[in-house]
Amino acid sequence: MLQSELLAKVSKEAPKDEKSVNAQFLTRAGFIYKEMAGAYTYLPLGFRVLRKIENIIREEMENIGGKEILMTIFQPKSLWEETGRWSGGVGDIMYKCDDEGEIGLGPTHEEMLTDIVRHYVSSYRDLPQYIFQIQTKFRKELRAKSGLLRGREFSMKDLYSFHATKEDFLKYYKRAAAAYVKVFKRCGLSSLMTEASGGDFTKDFTHEFQVLAPGGEDTVIYCPKGHFSRNKEIAGDLRGGQKCPQCTETLKEAKSIEVGNIFPLGEKYSEAMKAYFVDKDGQRKPIIMGCYGIGPSRTMGAIVEIHHDERGIIWPKEVAPFRVHLIQIGKEKRVAKAAKDLYRSLQKQNIEVLYDDREDKTPGEKFAEADLIGIPWRAVISEKTIKKNSVELKERSKKSLRLVKINQAAKYVK
Ligand SMILES: [Zn+2]
Structure with missing residues (x-):
């Protein structure tokens, strides 16, 4: 969605x-x-x-x-x-x-x-x-x-x-x-x-x-x-x-x-x-x-x-509205393309994704909203991550971030 x-x-x-x-x-x-x-x-x-x-x-x-x-x-x-x-x-x-x-x-x-x-x-x-x-x-x-x-x-x-x-x-x-x-x-x-x-x-x-x-x-x-x-x-x-x-x-x-x-x-x-x-x-x-x-x-x-x-909901996995909240940071064509490709690829693997494709929100606003909505996995695609052909993953319930290759993302969030 x-x-x-x-x-x-x-x-x-x-x-x-x-x-x-x-x-x-x-x-x-x-x-x-x-x-x-x-x-x-x-x-x-x-x-x-x-x-x-x-x-x-x-x-x-x-x-x-x-x-x-x-x-x-x-x-x-x-x-x-x-x-x-x-x-x-x-x-x-x-x-x-x-x-x-x-x-x-x-x-x-x-x-x-x-x-x-x-x-x-x-x-x-x-x-x-x-x-x-x-x-x-x-x-x-x-x-x-x-x-x-x-x-x-x-x-x-x-x-x-x-x-x-x-x-x-x-x-x-x-x-x-x-x-x-x-x-x-x-x-x-x-x-x-x-x-x-x-x-x-x-x-x-x-x-x-x-x-x-x-x-x-x-x-x-x-x-x-x-x-x-x-x-x-x-x-x-x-x-x-x-x-x-x-x-x-x-x-x-x-x-x-x-x-x-x-x-x-x-x-x-x-x-x-x-x-x-x-x-x-x-x-x-x-x-x-x-x-x-x-x-x-x-x-x-x-x-x-x-x-x-204090920031919002933390849905348990089985009842979460989506498994992954994919967030696109930046409007550059190659960033948008990488995000769209990941969106389609996760959907093909039956992983439910909410894709934050909005262009009128700052990264800070997007992250705050993601925390409030509380989907178990946050996946960020930005200019910085695609340079390494990667996506930044974070679990809503944890603090740590990890950079993984885009084609490995599905394996992590499953
Ligand atoms: Zn007892």
Whole structure:
């Protein structure tokens, strides 16, 4: 992609109405455009990152048997009345959008999918089922002040599992938890599987995936050895500084961002909506369910909260909008030709490149913008480098520069 063709321009000024690190950097660097509190448009750079996060999630959900569907955002009142959730709890954070108040904009999709499953599943032979979607969700959110961390309109991957037995459910719950750790690791996030209360969904145990970040809205109490973590809201008497319940280590307390959660739903929805199946013994039983959520847009915000310095974002490789930021310094014909040739050659080798071909920017401005945008590799072509038939490479996360032969550049950045 040519930087000269990008619609969004980088801004030196932080937006005045944004307090969070993620919204400030993402707005300044031209990844997102704020429409209103808690609702953002993803510009070309931002949409590339969001799609990469979604594709990582998609791959890992397919690895644990997930089948992708796309449900409607419109949700009929009648389904929500079956579970008694149209009013109160989740129903109260739902936008109701037609004149008669009969249609809600999906804040979550348990009712919708339980309805679909009861239509198709009748026997134990039809189970288990693992169904997911990546969908825009809507929630009335009073505290939409943290950029992508807390949206009124946001992206969500929600997977729902349906089982004949509790044992089968528990086995899958563990597989899903392991897949979650993998998703976040690929996104450059080290997550803590954290015990939490059920919120609106269930009174049973649930788990959140928290990443430590000073800009987070949650607080976790955790063992630094990594085998214990609990949300402070439900930690009871447990405090940082006390001994870990499982080893001799001292517990720590820190701010964190919830990037995912997994919930046992038991028979709550299947009982209420009569989603039954006939078991091997001929008995009619309610389907046992689980629900597994990850917010791709919130994950994008969390990545920025953690991976940045004073100059800008430092994208982890797998989610970066591009692999290489190629910067041309100088307008001389042979410099432009060398840069264009490298641009085409990297693209031919399937290496994603943002090519700063602009002629009205100083080298200083170009470098500052590259640091703000945060692409993993910076490659500079100038009069000086082409004299040596070379390109100057620098990793965004490191200080050192290296001059390598132009035809060797692809090998370095791969
Ligand atoms: Zn411990």
